[in-house]
Amino acid sequence: MDIPRDKLLEIYERMVTIRKFEDRVHDEYAAGRIPGFVHLYAGEEAVAVGVCAHLSDADSITSTHRGHGHCIAKGVDVNEMMAELYGRATGACKGKGGSMHIADIDRGMLGANGIVGGGVPLACGAALTAQVQGTGAVAVSFFGDGGANEGTFHEGLNLAAIWKLPAIFVVENNRYAQSTSVKYASAGGDIAARAQSYGIPGVTVDGLDLFDVYETTGAAIDRARAGEGPTLLECQTYRFYGHYEGDTQGYRSREEIEEYRTKHCAIQRFRDRVTEQGLLGDDELDAIDGQVADAIEASVEFAANSPFPDASEVTTDVYVNYEEAI
Amino acid sequence: MGEERTMSLGLAIREALHQEMERDTSVIIMGEDIVGGAGSDEPGAEDSWGGPMGITRGLVGKFGHNRVRDTPISEAGFVGAAVGAAATGLRPIAALMFIDFFGIPMDQIYNQGAKLRYMFGGKAKVPMVVRALIGAGVNAAAQHSQSLYSIFTHIPGLKVVIPTTPYDAKGLMISAIRDDDPVFFLEHKTLLGEKGHVPEEPYTVPLGVAEIRREGDDVTVVAIAKMVNVALSAAETLEAEGVSVEVIDPRTLSPLDGETILDSVEKTGRLVIVDEDTPRCSLATDIAALAADEAFYSLEAPIKRITAPHTPVPFSPTLENAYIPSQERVVAAIQEVVSV
Numbered sequence: 176m177d178i179p180r181d182k183l184l185e186i187y188e189r190m191v192t193i194r195k196f197e198d199r200v201h202d203e204y205a206a207g208r209i210p211g212f213v214h215l216y217a218g219e220e221a222v223a224v225g226v227c228a229h230l231s232d233a234d235s236i237t238s239t240h241r242g243h244g245h246c247i248a249k250g251v252d253v254n255e256m257m258a259e260l261y262g263r264a265t266g267a268c269k270g271k272g273g274s275m276h277i278a279d280i281d282r283g284m285l286g287a288n289g290i291v292g293g294g295v296p297l298a299c300g301a302a303l304t305a306q307v308q309g310t311g312a313v314a315v316s317f318f319g320d321g322g323a324n325e326g327t328f329h330e331g332l333n334l335a336a337i338w339k340l341p342a343i344f345v346v347e348n349n350r351y352a353q354s355t356s357v358k359y360a361s362a363g364g365d366i367a368a369r370a371q372s373y374g375i376p377g378v379t380v381d382g383l384d385l386f387d388v389y390e391t392t393g394a395a396i397d398r399a400r401a402g403e404g405p406t407l408l409e410c411q412t413y414r415f416y417g418h419y420e421g422d423t424q425g426y427r428s429r430e431e432i433e434e435y436r437t438k439h440c441a442i443q444r445f446r447d448r449v450t451e452q453g454l455l456g457d458d459e460l461d462a463i464d465g466q467v468a469d470a471i472e473a474s475v476e477f478a479a480n481s482p483f484p485d486a487s488e489v490t491t492d493v494y495v496n497y498e499e500a501i
Numbered sequence: 502m503g504e505e506r507t508m509s510l511g512l513a514i515r516e517a518l519h520q521e522m523e524r525d526t527s528v529i530i531m532g533e534d535i536v537g538g539a540g541s542d543e544p545g546a547e548d549s550w551g552g553p554m555g556i557t558r559g560l561v562g563k564f565g566h567n568r569v570r571d572t573p574i575s576e577a578g579f580v581g582a583a584v585g586a587a588a589t590g591l592r593p594i595a596a597l598m599f600i601d602f603f604g605i606p607m608d609q610i611y612n613q614g615a616k617l618r619y620m621f622g623g624k625a626k627v628p629m630v631v632r633a634l635i636g637a638g639v640n641a642a643a644q645h646s647q648s649l650y651s652i653f654t655h656i657p658g659l660k661v662v663i664p665t666t667p668y669d670a671k672g673l674m675i676s677a678i679r680d681d682d683p684v685f686f687l688e689h690k691t692l693l694g695e696k697g698h699v700p701e702e703p704y705t706v707p708l709g710v711a712e713i714r715r716e717g718d719d720v721t722v723v724a725i726a727k728m729v730n731v732a733l734s735a736a737e738t739l740e741a742e743g744v745s746v747e748v749i750d751p752r753t754l755s756p757l758d759g760e761t762i763l764d765s766v767e768k769t770g771r772l773v774i775v776d777e778d779t780p781r782c783s784l785a786t787d788i789a790a791l792a793a794d795e796a797f798y799s800l801e802a803p804i805k806r807i808t809a810p811h812t813p814v815p816f817s818p819t820l821e822n823a824y825i826p827s828q829e830r831v832v833a834a835i836q837e838v839v840s841v
């Protein structure tokens with residue numbers, strides 16, 4: 176599948192934005208400027224970007240506790256994202272959600288999620304809207320290897336399969352759920368194989384290879400849009416940081432992390448391939464690196480200079496309409 | 502008596518788990534990453550997580566994988582399995598991590614575990630404990646900060662326990678494990694580091710018995726979980742103004758020690774309830790109704806409830822601070838009722 180030049184540039188820009196955003200959030204968190212719980216997506220960029228490169232604002236995604244990458248891949252503004260993590264009034268959710276609930280429904284980003292497996296049925300619902308209204312849109316649910324052990328995963332796949340919903344289920348198998356290895360927690364081998372039980376295609380994807388993710392997702396989306404129903408993609412990937420910021424990571428070795436960072440970096444792999452094939456030049460890629468670095472710096476400035484929400488905001492946005500004083 | 506031994510509330514829970522698992526081989530524990538490192542080949546990976554705050558670390562080394570189990574992220578599965586195991590001879594402890602996740606196993610809890618005994622005409626018992634973190638205060642946002650204890654208190658067949666001191670944490674956990682009914686043992690995440698005296702030998706603190714944390718004559722304050730500390734600080738502040746505040750910690754929400762609360766209200770004639778949970782159909786409302794029913798003629802002022810607003814828990818520090826009942830609000834409420 177040939178990817179147009181502009182698309183390749185956009186893909187690179189989004190992947191680098193995720194990486195630099197997460198590296199910066201790691202530092203900001205350590206410096207005590209970001210409160211709450213934070214889970215970083217660095218290392219897994221090719222999955223979110225390779226999938227979302229096919230989507231427009233009309234298509235929906237659901238995400239996880241590790242949601243920053245999905246936001247950026249779906250085009251959410253990084254200023255609003257950083258301000259949200261900072262808990263500011265200018266944030267994507269006015270400071271009400273934070274990292275674990277960051278969302279932008281106008282971009283079709285139906286939220287990070289504090290509940291593992293919580294997004295799978297929501298994506299079925301977005302696909303149902305598309306099917307009922309005949310919009311041609313698709314819905315993608317991202318979730319982890321751990322999330323695939325929740326009942327919502329099984330119920331969601333079955334529902335999507337019997338109704339032939341235009342949905343794509345993307346397992347981000349980064350080998351661990353918190354400290355627990357997928358080898359311990361998941362019966363039956365590949366998670367992709369679970370698709371067979373529901374009579375839908377299940378494909379194992381090299382989630383560190385942008386091109387593999389892009390091509391496989393393209394086929395799944397074509398199938399979904401043609402009314403043939405959902406697909407399960409298992410993207411094998413790796414997270415560079417701990418499960419959450421503060422995780423001491425006694426369950427995996429420094430060598431393992433280093434090996435992925437140096438030998439299996441999805442961004443480096445993408446860069447090597449596009450330059451070797453003469454699709455993009457180092458100059459233009461370097462220029463993107465510079466622009467992204469500036470954008471991330473600007474996002475921190477924007478966040479730090481934004482006001483905190485007023486305390487009166489606590490009681491707004493609970494309902495659309497409610498007679499009783501809260 | 503020698504030096505008093507002190508430890509954190511979290512470690513007091515750990516000690517209770519150790520002592521009960523030692524005493525009774527039918528006690529097992531399971532939950533996500535309560536050991537940690539399952540399936541990893543890395544040396545030292547085992548026990549690298551130990552559940553929230555590492556409280557369950559060390560259990561697997563002593564009691565083995567047969568009785569100490571990491572689970573997949575499948576709460577309906579393992580909490581339901583705890584119900585089934587409890588009904589057939591074990592005393593399982595299911596660690597749910599955050600109470601906010603209860604929606605996933607809830608059918609197994611309220612339609613199965615809570616009702617088996619009644620539906621079976623008293624021929625079954627379900628001696629299990631569900632451990633979970635509750636409460637706001639660490640900017641963990643809407644899905645990791647809720648209190649929710651009123652929901653379990655509402656359900657016949659369940660018991661609900663919230664320790665606020667290390668001493669109580671150990672004694673209540675031992676009671677909860679030995680109890681023959683399903684018990685929700687809820688740990689406020691900001692209290693786990695609280696330090697206090699904990700005797701080394703096993704002991705019990707009975708379920709259904711409140712503790713008067715501070716004696717006073719002018720007003721009764723019933724406070725739940727972290728709000729006990731807020732009420733105690735408010736009482737201290739008001740002492741300087743000559744207001745004598747009695748602070749009651751129910752410790753167990755179901756069964757509730759109504760007698761201790763009513764005796765106190767009869768003495769003081771005034772009642773303020775401080776509850777971090779949302780106000781509708783809440784413990785605050787429940788306790789207010791109890792006093793209105795049973796101690797109406799002793800009351801010299803309207804009952805005041807200080808609660809969170811009827812909203813989800815917000816993320817931003819400024820919003821979360823406004824959400825959690827503050828000492829200032831408690832002081833103002835007490836001043837209001839004593840001025841009547």
Ligand SMILES: Cc1ncc(C[n+]2csc(CCOP(=O)(O)OP(=O)(O)O)c2C)c(N)n1
Nearest residue numbers: 241289290291319320321322351352353602
């Ligand atoms: C219902 C529910 N159970 C447990 C948790 C606690 N928790 C948060 S993330 C996580 C691990 C998720 O692992 P995985 O799905 O593989 O995603 P990853 O973190 O690896 O991206 C757990 C157990 C939760 N948030 N929600």
Ligand SMILES: [Mg+2]
Nearest residue numbers: 319320351352
């Ligand atoms: Mg994972």
